[in-house]
Amino acid sequence: MNINYKTNGQDEFTHNIIPNETKLPKLPVPNLQHTLCRYLEALEPILSESQFNHTKSIVEQFGAENGSGEKLQQLILKRQEIYDNWAYNWWLDDMYLNNQAALPINSNPGMVWPPRNFSSLLDMAKFAARIVSSALICKNRIDKNELTIDTVKSDGKIQPLCMAQYGRIFTSYRAPGIPKDTLLKSETEYTKARPHIVVACKEYFYVVFLTKGKNAETLTENEIASQLFYILNENINQPKNKLPIGILTGLKRDSWAIIREQLLKDETNQRSMSFIEKSLFIICFDLEELELSFNSNCRVDSGGHRIAERDETNMAHQMLHGGGSFANSGNRWFDKTTQVHGANGLCYEHSPAEGIAIINIMETILNSCQNVENIIVETHLSIIPQKLTWVLNSDLEKQIYSSKEQFDKNIKDLDFYVFRFNEYGKNFIKSCNCSPDAYIQLALQLTYYKIYTKLCATYESASTRRFLLGRVDCIRAATLEALRWVAAMQTDFFQKHDVYSTSTFLNNSEVSIEKKLELFDKAIQKQTLIATENISGYGIDVHLLGLKQTAKDCLMCVDIFEDEAYSIANQFLLSTSQVTTGMNSFMGYGPVVPHGYGASYNLKDDYIIFCISSFYSSEITNTKKFTEFLRESLNSTRDLLVHRK
Structure with a gap:
C-alpha cells in the first residue's frame, strides 16, 4: 500500500511562510490509540447504548494490532516527513473548499465594529481613505516580515505562533469550482508593485489604483479620499444597478461556478473579474443606509431588519449578508477575503485565515482612524476611478434575477441575534479559578440540555498555530463529565417531567450543591484537558480526517468511517x-x-x-429560546459557584 506524495513537501497555498517560521515545529501526528480512545469518549454522551456498543467494536477492530488503522497511521507518518504540514490541504478541502453551500450565512463570518456616525459623504470618504492607507501600511509590514510575532505562554515559556495567515488576508481569493473551489494566490508581481482596491457602490464596482506615475508612487491619503468621494458623489442620487453582478457570489458554489464560466467567455467580463480577484480588498459603500439615516422613515430589509438603525443585531445582518436584494446584498463580492463595509464592519471569506488574524489586522487599522478630519478631499482629480463593466446576455440576466430570489429566501431563513449578557464577565469567572472558555462551553452544554434533554456533537475551534501552517482542530465539549454535571443541574426539571429516572448518572433524590460543584470541577478539568491536547497538536478530528483521506487515497473501505456514528459525530448541532x-x-x-x-x-x-444563530426553517431550533435558556444557564452556574466562594 503506497501513495506517491509530492516530493517538494509544499502545500498548495504556502506562499506566505516567512523565514523565522521554518523554525516552528511541524504539526505532530497523534498516537493512534489515543485518538481512538478520545473518539469513543466523544461518542458516548451523544449515542444510544446500542449505537455506542456497535461503534466500540468497530473502533477496536480498526485499532487492532496490524489492523487497517496502523497501516494508515504509518502512511500519515511518511506524509508528515515530506509536507510542511501533513494535514493542511486535507483540512482546507474538508472544512471549506469541498463545501458547496453558499458563502454568506453558511461560511463567511461578519464583524461589527464600534459605532461611528457619518453625517456626510465626506465623513465616509475620509474614514474609508484612512482604512485604505492604514491597510497599505499593514500590507507593507507583512511583505517585509515586520509584524510582531504573535506568541502564547505555555509552561512558563513564550512560544511563537505561525504568522502565515496574515499574509493571505490581502493576497487571496476563493474561486468557485466543480467539484471544489480553489483558493487562489491573487497577488502577482505587477499587482504587488501597483496595488489596487475595488469599491462597491449602488451595486456598481470601481477600481481605485493606489499608485500613480511611471515610478508607481503611492497615493497620498488625500488623493485616496478624493477618489472615494468621487465614487460616492457620483452615486448618491443615482438608482441602484438593476443587474447586480455581486449577488451571484451569494449562490451555492457549484451554481456560481457554472455562471462564472459563462461570464468569462467575454473579454470585458474577464477584465472586470480580474480586477476584483486581484484587488487587495473591497470597500462596500452602502448608500442605502446613509440616505435613509438622513430621514425618519426606515425601511426593512429582506430579513425583516430595519435598515437605517444601528441595532447590533441589524448591523450583524448587514455584515453577514447585506440585508437582501433590495438592500445591500448586491453591493458585495463574497468570494474576496476581506470586504470592509461603509456601515462600519466587515465580512470575510474564511478559508485563508482564522478570525484572530483578521481581527488583529483590522483593529490595528481602526486604531489609526480616530482623527480623520484633517484629510482634504479635492474635487478635481488627476486620476478617475474606473467603473467596471459587464456584458450580459439574456440568460445571465435571468440568472441574476433568480439569484436575488434565492438569496432573499436564505436571508429570511436566518434567525440571528446578538445577545449582550451584562450580569458578569471573565473577571468573575477567573475569580472562581475557572478557565473562562471552559466555563462558557459548559454553560452552552447546559443550555442545550435544558432544551433537548440530551447533548449533541459540539464544535469549538482550537488554534494549532504553534506549528508550521497550523490552523485549527476541534475541541469537543460534549463530554461524559459535562453530561453528568448538566444532568445534576437539571434535577428539578427531570423530577417535574418524570423523565429524570432515565438518567444513568444520578438517583432521584435532590443533588447536593457539593455534588454539583464536584461534577462541575470534573467537567471543567476534562474540557481544559481536551483543549490543551488540541492546541498542542493532539486533537482527534484532524487526525481522523487524515486517516479517512489516506484510506480514500488507498481505495480502502474502512468501517469506522462508514459507521453511522461518524456521521453523527460530525453533525455539529452546536x-x-x-x-x-x-x-x-x-x-x-x-x-x-x-x-x-x-x-x-x-x-x-x-x-x-x-452571537446566536439558527434557521427558521428548522422545526427543532429556536434562537430566542436558546438565548433565554443561555441566560438562565449562565446565572445558575454563577449561583452554584457563589456557594463555594
Whole structure:
C-alpha cells in the first residue's frame, strides 16, 4: 500500500511562510490509540447504548494490532516527513473548499465594529481613505516580515505562533469550482508593485489604483479620499444597478461556478473579474443606509431588519449578508477575503485565515482612524476611478434575477441575534479559578440540555498555530463529565417531567450543591484537558480526517468511517468559537447544519457578547429560546459557584 506524495513537501497555498517560521515545529501526528480512545469518549454522551456498543467494536477492530488503522497511521507518518504540514490541504478541502453551500450565512463570518456616525459623504470618504492607507501600511509590514510575532505562554515559556495567515488576508481569493473551489494566490508581481482596491457602490464596482506615475508612487491619503468621494458623489442620487453582478457570489458554489464560466467567455467580463480577484480588498459603500439615516422613515430589509438603525443585531445582518436584494446584498463580492463595509464592519471569506488574524489586522487599522478630519478631499482629480463593466446576455440576466430570489429566501431563513449578557464577565469567572472558555462551553452544554434533554456533537475551534501552517482542530465539549454535571443541574426539571429516572448518572433524590460543584470541577478539568491536547497538536478530528483521506487515497473501505456514528459525530448541532476582540466589537456566523446553532462569544471583563444563530426553517431550533435558556444557564452556574466562594 503506497501513495506517491509530492516530493517538494509544499502545500498548495504556502506562499506566505516567512523565514523565522521554518523554525516552528511541524504539526505532530497523534498516537493512534489515543485518538481512538478520545473518539469513543466523544461518542458516548451523544449515542444510544446500542449505537455506542456497535461503534466500540468497530473502533477496536480498526485499532487492532496490524489492523487497517496502523497501516494508515504509518502512511500519515511518511506524509508528515515530506509536507510542511501533513494535514493542511486535507483540512482546507474538508472544512471549506469541498463545501458547496453558499458563502454568506453558511461560511463567511461578519464583524461589527464600534459605532461611528457619518453625517456626510465626506465623513465616509475620509474614514474609508484612512482604512485604505492604514491597510497599505499593514500590507507593507507583512511583505517585509515586520509584524510582531504573535506568541502564547505555555509552561512558563513564550512560544511563537505561525504568522502565515496574515499574509493571505490581502493576497487571496476563493474561486468557485466543480467539484471544489480553489483558493487562489491573487497577488502577482505587477499587482504587488501597483496595488489596487475595488469599491462597491449602488451595486456598481470601481477600481481605485493606489499608485500613480511611471515610478508607481503611492497615493497620498488625500488623493485616496478624493477618489472615494468621487465614487460616492457620483452615486448618491443615482438608482441602484438593476443587474447586480455581486449577488451571484451569494449562490451555492457549484451554481456560481457554472455562471462564472459563462461570464468569462467575454473579454470585458474577464477584465472586470480580474480586477476584483486581484484587488487587495473591497470597500462596500452602502448608500442605502446613509440616505435613509438622513430621514425618519426606515425601511426593512429582506430579513425583516430595519435598515437605517444601528441595532447590533441589524448591523450583524448587514455584515453577514447585506440585508437582501433590495438592500445591500448586491453591493458585495463574497468570494474576496476581506470586504470592509461603509456601515462600519466587515465580512470575510474564511478559508485563508482564522478570525484572530483578521481581527488583529483590522483593529490595528481602526486604531489609526480616530482623527480623520484633517484629510482634504479635492474635487478635481488627476486620476478617475474606473467603473467596471459587464456584458450580459439574456440568460445571465435571468440568472441574476433568480439569484436575488434565492438569496432573499436564505436571508429570511436566518434567525440571528446578538445577545449582550451584562450580569458578569471573565473577571468573575477567573475569580472562581475557572478557565473562562471552559466555563462558557459548559454553560452552552447546559443550555442545550435544558432544551433537548440530551447533548449533541459540539464544535469549538482550537488554534494549532504553534506549528508550521497550523490552523485549527476541534475541541469537543460534549463530554461524559459535562453530561453528568448538566444532568445534576437539571434535577428539578427531570423530577417535574418524570423523565429524570432515565438518567444513568444520578438517583432521584435532590443533588447536593457539593455534588454539583464536584461534577462541575470534573467537567471543567476534562474540557481544559481536551483543549490543551488540541492546541498542542493532539486533537482527534484532524487526525481522523487524515486517516479517512489516506484510506480514500488507498481505495480502502474502512468501517469506522462508514459507521453511522461518524456521521453523527460530525453533525455539529452546536458550532461555537471564542472570538476575542480588543475593542467593543464582535464577530458572528450562521449555523453549519440545517438543525443546528451557531454560537460565538466574546468575553469581556464585566460582560459577554454572544452571537446566536439558527434557521427558521428548522422545526427543532429556536434562537430566542436558546438565548433565554443561555441566560438562565449562565446565572445558575454563577449561583452554584457563589456557594463555594
